[in-house]
Amino acid sequence: MSSNFTDIVGAADLRDREADPASAYDTDVVIVGTGPTGGTAALALASYGIRTMMVSQWSWLANTPRAHITNQRAVEVLRDLGVEEEARRYAVPWKEMGDTLFTTSLAGPEIARLQTWGTGDARSGEYVQASPCTMLDIPQTYMEPLLVKNAAERGAKVSFSTKYLGHAQDEHGVTVRLLNRNSGQEYSVRARYLIGADGAKSQIAEEIGLEIVGHTARAGTAYVRFHADLSRYVQHRPSILHWIMNPAAAFGEIGMGLLRCVRPWNEWIAGWGFDKEAGEPDLSIEAVTAQIRTLVGDPSLELEVEGVSTWYVNQQHALSMSKGRVFCGGDATHRHPPSSGLGSNTCMQDAFNLAWKLAFAIKGYAGPALLETYSTERVPVGAQIVARANQSRLDYAPLRDCFNTDAGNGTRTVEAGLARLRATTAEGAELRQRLGQALELKNYEFNAHGVELNQRYASAAVVPDGTPEEKFERDPQLHVQPTTRPGAKLPHAWLVDASGRRVSTLDVTGHGKFSLVTGLSGQAWKQAAERLDLPYLRTVVVGEPGYEDPYAYWAKARETEEAGALLVRPDGYVAWRQLSSVWEADEAEAQLREALETILATPLRHPVPAR
Incomplete structure (x- = not known):
């Protein structure tokens, strides 16, 4: 350097x-x-x-x-920037995001449901433990x-x-x-x-x-924004996404239509696929009104179309x-x-x-x-x-295959699909088993906690600590694995501040500064940070007033000895850690200086103010 x-x-x-x-x-x-x-x-x-x-x-x-789904990590960003509570005033709350329905229409028989966005009995505890923030819409x-x-x-x-x-x-x-x-x-x-x-x-x-690299315009989708009071169909089973499986309308690649709640329960988006090779679909008021009435299952539904548009499925990312x-x-x-x-x-x-x-x-x-x-x-x-x-789009195929609506006379009907699915026969039992398996697959879209929170950074702004490569104990797409390993997001754990209020480890770090996190035995780190006297470095000594750990949640999450240390970046990611105890301030200062100089790619000096 x-x-x-x-x-x-x-x-x-x-x-x-x-x-x-x-x-x-x-x-x-x-x-x-x-x-x-x-x-x-x-x-x-x-x-x-x-x-x-x-x-x-x-x-x-x-x-x-x-865009509308706001996952826990995005809400943590809002929290760090001081606007989380304001955002909540405009959001559909987490609990009301609710089940995702697979149904023949809003008014018609259901085919299946999935508890989604971590709201379900089997997953909600993981989401609550992982972050001080809930998902929002x-x-x-x-x-x-x-x-x-x-x-x-x-x-x-x-x-x-x-x-x-x-x-x-x-x-x-x-x-x-x-x-x-x-x-x-x-x-x-x-x-x-x-x-x-x-x-x-x-x-x-x-x-x-x-x-x-990648592909563009793999499939076409029509979106129609409309207003209609649909509370009688959904208020008792709150959900923001309703997938409609009904052969009375053409639904393109996925084979399903969509009703998305924008604001409960009178502002909506209807979506359906179309064959892009055949050109733009008919999006006249008459055509989209008929399609929406089919999706809702109410042929006399009063609605107001606000706007129509089309978009195409892309699969591209920059190198x-x-x-x-x-x-x-x-x-x-x-x-x-x-x-x-x-x-x-x-x-x-x-x-x-x-x-x-x-x-x-x-x-x-x-x-x-x-x-x-x-x-x-x-x-x-x-x-x-x-x-x-x-x-996730491709993963709808097994679900769609479980609902065969072929009536046998050249037509397709909801009744034919329901009859097969509910038949008291070996074929019916097999279909129901496959439907359950297809629902499990959709967890990779709707309950993919790991996809949302398990990102690991490897760069010059992260200093490896020499530990063996991380192994995930559960499916890394479905389940979050909190860790203090360099390159991972700092785990959430509740602390208690000087007033007795709970605060997250995410609240006492970030906010535009690096944070040196240690325990009561880590006084050498505190002294080292005081010696360096950097305007962008705070010290968090867990156990001192303002950072008490009465639940011992942080003691379980830190993965270091009490006198070890973590260096957390302004974006909440761990940049460096010392697993074992360091007792001498000289040694702590040398290690901390080396880590910061490596991460920031510059010797530690007090710069000339930018303005």
């Missing part, structure tokens, strides 16, 4: 900070796009005191509630304003009706060209870094030459997510169907991973090499969730 600080952070950047950064840069970071990626990045950067400008070519935010029409409003309140500048035209980056920064769509004026903004959160047709990803001073994330780098509810969650986590690294680089706490770990850590996650979402 170079000992020359200016070689690492860049001589030009250091001179700019020593002089007047406002004269060299109009802002620190320009973000193109106001979706979950852009909004989370802007909120985090503004919270960290970074000058941020976010632009959107549109006049306002999301006009459709497309927050439509994108509510999530985007929440993120953008709070980012603006914390100092981010937001420009709507502002089209991104292009950029030019050099050794010292990025010049971004923009167009005010209202006035027609073109202008440029000089920034240190650029974030491309500009969606699945990302201009920025194309400009920096990101290699995207890298940055080039130089330009970074992409979210749908710009991973494109997939909404199955498994992973889309906006992954977008938000991309941004959360990137934001603290940019903040540390801008403030001079870290060298440029830290920024390279963004791509290293997030590319495997993007590949994983793209594969999982597409596999």
Whole structure:
């Protein structure tokens, strides 16, 4: 590692900070796009005191509630950024997300149910133990304003009706060209870094030459937003997803239609597949009204169509997510169907991973090499969730095969399918057994706790501790395995603060800083941190007032001796750990210094303030 600080952070950047950064840069970071990626990045950067400008070519935010499932990790991000409670006011609560139904129509006979999103008797305890946050259902029409409003309140500048035209980056920064769509004026903004959160047709990803692998437009789906009071069909069995298996309508690749509750119980989305080779489907008001009435099972249903659209199933992810001073994330780098509810969650986590690294680089706490770990850590996650979402679509086939509606006279009817499934015959018994097995398979979509929380980072921002490779005790897609291994998310455990209130280990770490976590016997670590006196490092001594462990939950979760230590990154991931006791402050300081210098790719020095 170079000992020359200016070689690492860049001589030009250091001179700019020593002089007047406002004269060299109009802002620190320009973000193109106001979706979950852009909004989370802007909120985090503004919270960290970074000058941020976010632009959107549109006049306002999301006009459709497309993304909605908000998993525990995404809610933890909201919690860290101080907006969890506000988000809950706009959400369908966890318990009301409820069962997922497989039925012939909302009014008709059910075929099967699955307790989903961790709400079921068999899984809810795991979800409660894994996080201080529950899952929530927050439509994108509510999530985007929440993120953008709070980012603006914390100092981010937001420009709507502002089209991104292009950029030019050099050794010292990025010049971004923009167009005010209202006035027609073109202008440029000089920034240190650029974030491309500009969606699945990302201009920025194309400009920096990101290699995207996979397939596009595998299947077509029609979505219709509508209003209708369906409470009489669903209020007694709350659920946000109802899969309809009915041959009276054509349902494409999956063979099922969908009714998704946006707001209980009068705002909905109806979805069904279509043959993309045959062109766009008939989406006239008459056609979609008839289709919705079939899905609901009410031929006289009064409804109001709000909007219609089509989308295509993609299976793509980027092999890298940055080039130089330009970074992409979210749908710009991973494109997939909404199955498994992973889309906006992954977008938000991309941004959360990137934001603290940019903040540390801008403030001079870290060298440029830290920024390279963004791509290293997030590319495997993007590949994983793209594969999982597409596999979840394929996993409907066994369920569909259990409901054979062939009436034997050239027609298909619900009655024929139900008769086979309910027959008191060997064939009926076999079908019911297969139906149970098909339901179990759908846990990989609807109760995939491990997919959501088991991400492990391997990069230069994680220091291995020399322990053997991790082995998962249960299926790593279905079950979360908390661990303090470097590269894993810090486990949640309840502590008690000085006032007697419960606080999570996630509450006393994060928030834009590194955290050194040790026990009462770890006074050497506390002394070491005091000696280093770094503005971005806090010490958490579990057992001291404010961090009591009366339940002994942390003692069970820490996987170290009491006088061992963990170094937790601002994004909540363990960067380094010392398993055994260290008693001398000199040794602790040497180990801590080496770990931080490795992770941050710079010698520990107090940098010149960014502004």
